[in-house]
Amino acid sequence: xxxxxxxxxxxxxxxxxxxxxxxxxxxxxxxxxxxxxxxxxxxxxxxxxxxxxxxxxxxxxxxxxxxxxxxxxxxxxxxxxxxxxxxxxxxxxxxxxxxxxxxxxxxxxxxxxxxxxxxxxxxxxxxxxxxxxxxxxxxxxxxxxxxxxxxxxxxxxxxxxxxxxxxxxxxxxxxxxxxxxxxxxxxxxxxxxxxxxxxxxxxxxxxxxxxxxxxxxxxxxxxxxxxxxxxxxxxxxxxxxxxxxxxxxxxxxxxxxxxxxxxxxxxxxxxxxxxxxxxxxxxxxxxxxxxxxxxxxxxxxxxxxxxxxxxxxxxxxxxxxxxxxxxxxxxxxxxxxxxxxxxxxxxxxxxxxxxxxxxxxxxxxxxxx
Amino acid sequence: xxxxxxxxxxxxxxxxxxxxxxxxxxxxxxxxxxxxxxxxxxxxxxxxxxxxxxxxxxxxxxxxxxxxxxxxxxxxxxxxxxxxxxxxxxxxxxxxxxxxxxxxxxxxxxxxxxxxxxxxxxxxxxxxxxxxxxxxxxxxxxxxxxxxxxxxxxxxxxxxxxxxxxxxxxxxxxxxxxxxxxxxxxxxxxxxxxxxxxxxxxxxxxxxxxxxxxxxxxxxxxxxxxxxxxxxxxxxxxxxxxxxxxxxxxxxxxxxxxxxxxxxxxxxxxxxxxxxxxxxxxxxxxxxxxxxxxxxxxxxxxxxxxxxxx
Numbered sequence: 116x117x118x119x120x121x122x123x124x125x126x127x128x129x130x131x132x133x134x135x136x137x138x139x140x141x142x143x144x145x146x147x148x149x150x151x152x153x154x155x156x157x158x159x160x161x162x163x164x165x166x167x168x169x170x171x172x173x174x175x176x177x178x179x180x181x182x183x184x185x186x187x188x189x190x191x192x193x194x195x196x197x198x199x200x201x202x203x204x205x206x207x208x209x210x211x212x213x214x215x216x217x218x219x220x221x222x223x224x225x226x227x228x229x230x231x232x233x234x235x236x237x238x239x240x241x242x243x244x245x246x247x248x249x250x251x252x253x254x255x256x257x258x259x260x261x262x263x264x265x266x267x268x269x270x271x272x273x274x275x276x277x278x279x280x281x282x283x284x285x286x287x288x289x290x291x292x293x294x295x296x297x298x299x300x301x302x303x304x305x306x307x308x309x310x311x312x313x314x315x316x317x318x319x320x321x322x323x324x325x326x327x328x329x330x331x332x333x334x335x336x337x338x339x340x341x342x343x344x345x346x347x348x349x350x351x352x353x354x355x356x357x358x359x360x361x362x363x364x365x366x367x368x369x370x371x372x373x374x375x376x377x378x379x380x381x382x383x384x385x386x387x388x389x390x391x392x393x394x395x396x397x398x399x400x401x402x403x404x405x406x407x408x409x410x411x412x413x414x415x416x417x418x419x420x421x422x423x424x425x426x427x428x429x430x431x432x433x434x435x436x437x438x439x440x441x442x443x444x445x446x447x448x449x450x451x452x453x454x455x456x457x458x459x460x461x462x463x464x465x466x467x468x469x470x471x472x473x474x475x476x477x478x479x480x481x482x483x484x
Numbered sequence: 485x486x487x488x489x490x491x492x493x494x495x496x497x498x499x500x501x502x503x504x505x506x507x508x509x510x511x512x513x514x515x516x517x518x519x520x521x522x523x524x525x526x527x528x529x530x531x532x533x534x535x536x537x538x539x540x541x542x543x544x545x546x547x548x549x550x551x552x553x554x555x556x557x558x559x560x561x562x563x564x565x566x567x568x569x570x571x572x573x574x575x576x577x578x579x580x581x582x583x584x585x586x587x588x589x590x591x592x593x594x595x596x597x598x599x600x601x602x603x604x605x606x607x608x609x610x611x612x613x614x615x616x617x618x619x620x621x622x623x624x625x626x627x628x629x630x631x632x633x634x635x636x637x638x639x640x641x642x643x644x645x646x647x648x649x650x651x652x653x654x655x656x657x658x659x660x661x662x663x664x665x666x667x668x669x670x671x672x673x674x675x676x677x678x679x680x681x682x683x684x685x686x687x688x689x690x691x692x693x694x695x696x697x698x699x700x701x702x703x704x705x706x707x708x709x710x711x712x713x714x715x716x717x718x719x720x721x722x723x724x725x726x727x728x729x730x731x732x733x734x735x736x737x738x739x740x741x742x743x744x745x746x747x748x749x750x751x752x753x754x755x756x757x758x759x760x761x762x763x764x765x766x767x768x769x770x771x772x773x774x775x776x777x778x779x780x781x782x783x784x785x786x787x788x789x790x791x792x793x794x
Contacts, residue, residue, distance in 0.1 A: 119588030148615050150602075184517065186539055187687055190689055190690075191687035191688055191689040192644070193687070193689075194688075194692070195583065195689070195690035197575060198575045198576075198578050198583050199579060199583065200575070200578075201571065201572045201573075201574075201575025201576050201579065201581040202575065202576045202584075202592070204572055205572055205573075205596060205599070205659060205663075206658040207577045208599070208610075209595070209598060209602075210614075211610070211614065212602055212606065212607065212610045214615045215613065216606060216610070219613070276511070277511045277514055277515070278511075279511075280507055280508045280510075280512075281512045281514075281515055283506065283508045283513040284505075284508035284509055284512040285512070287508070287564060288505050288508055288509065289512075291552070291751075294512065296511075297516065298512045298515060298535065300781060300785070301515065301516055301519050301759040302515060302783060303777075303781045304774060304777050304778055305515070305518075305519055306777075307710065307713040307714070307717075307773055307774075307776070307777035308522070308717070308773065308774075309713075309717020309718070309719070309744055309769055309770070309773050310604075310717065310719065311717065311719045311744045311747050311766065311769070312526070312717065312766050312769055312770045312773070313522070313569070313710045315526060315747065315751075315762075315763055315766040316521070316522040316526060318751075318763075318765055319526055319529040320521065321529070322529065322759075323525060323528065323529065327722070327759075328755070339516060343523070344515060344518070348515070348536040355494075367702075369613060370501060372497040372498075372501055372507070373501055373504075373505075374497075374500045374501045374503075374504035375497070375500070377504070378504075382755070389678070398601060398645050400602025401603075402602075402604065402605065402606070403603070403604070403663070403749075404603070404604060404608075404719070404720045405719035405720060405723075405747075405748050406743065408748055408751070408752060409747065409748070409751045409752065412752065413752065424740050430603060430605045430720075433605050433606070433609060434605055434608075434679060434720065434723075434724065437608075437609055437612065437613075437724060438723075438724065453609060454609070457603075457605070457609055458602055460605075460606065461602060461603070461606060464601050464602070464603060465598075466599065468598075468601050472759060475586045
């Protein structure tokens, strides 16, 4: 009898003790308004507004939830807020870095001759002129771009055969024996070698073998190979492992030798994954600065010989232009060139990453039947 | 006729097999030789610095007096990076693995991987040109209000180029490493454990606390160790951001130095005994990171049956 008397607007027992669906939006709106009000009192800025609003939002939602739903649900809400918040915090530096590089790099990259000329003969005099008289900023990154390409290609030529053969050994010949396990372990350890130590190793090796003070592009390529080989091994190994065993067995059943099976069946099946892994490895080493800094020296002119003479590269170009501006009195042209080079470098790395994904997708073996 | 041709082709094939397997074995051994060579050449080139009379080493008090402040500086920078990066990285990994909508998850993972793709020198430039400037008011505030703590002792650096800034930049660089490893381990949690917890009425956070985190603990620890290895050896972020100096307890004054940055700043102009000293410093860094990485890898292999991060 009593139930017929209860008002119709009462919420269902199933959703009782829960926040309404619109709760987060209401709290968010209130938090944004309150945040703006607080910031208006102490001086407004967008960054502070975001932070204050986020804190108010979390506090409001958790408090409301604690009052209506009890402490367990409130804790759940708090954890959700923290987890989402940490993701947003992680995005901040990414956005900030990309924005900084774009904003500072675009003027540099559109300067005439930036991509086509080197720093040969560009002295502080010209930079002072550019600042004081408004002359165009001279100098460019052609020598550094060329150096980066040469060093990276040589490093790839060294790393890919060694890395691929090692991966083949681990998957096809190693049988998880003691040597295979040792190689796997030390390849993993090698991934963690600090890049500067790899550079010092290459420098020390060539100092001992060729002569003290040997600094060429080839030394840098050896240093980069030390960093690149473990990446190539790991990615190729993963790719070779997922080649179905039936393919190998079918080839053996036809009487094909093991090495021909590997070359004609296993590797073609895995080639898309291997190629994308190699591309990612190139993307990793192309931005390495420290190893090149200690092995290839600084150059301001174009050097087409990777085996002789000092060689510039994009990362070391950025580093030297920032740390030792061409004209110490007027560092602005130098920093403009550095940011331009940074933009070029980021574009290169992003293209390589994108290329790796495309290769993996376009040349993926046809699965299914 | 057929028999001979079969035999001859077999002979050629056998040789091919031998050559190919030999080549793969040689490549594998070459990697071990390289790692051994790294240690060997560093030791050989470092010996002059270790045996030289104390007065000839930079600073004039021997190699140990030269190396220990920068070892401590390296540890401080890495510690700051880990303290900041670890909670955020685990939060991000949880967000991608358990909170984000399914369709978005892999895309969001790719966004975080972009953080790892940005070259370290660009981070260094960003830290020096943007972050240091923006953050120096916060340092002044810390020096004014928290100055009684030795680590926030004033006066704060006017340029913001301090070890704390370098640590923050480092934390951005190690974040994607810790995130991607933890994410893989979180995704490996047995679905049945998670569903059992939810079926018993646990909230999502309680499910994560009871099923996911205990399962992933060894993986998280090794992810942090690998992040530590990266933070210890990272060069450019520190070399460009930090205006280095003597060892100081305060994090918001200029001062301190890390091994990697010390090498990068001094090696290009070094000669003679100075080269040996820097290579010896590199050897110390190599030994520290090797130890950290080996422990991390050992933890991973010990829990190989659980984790996918190997």
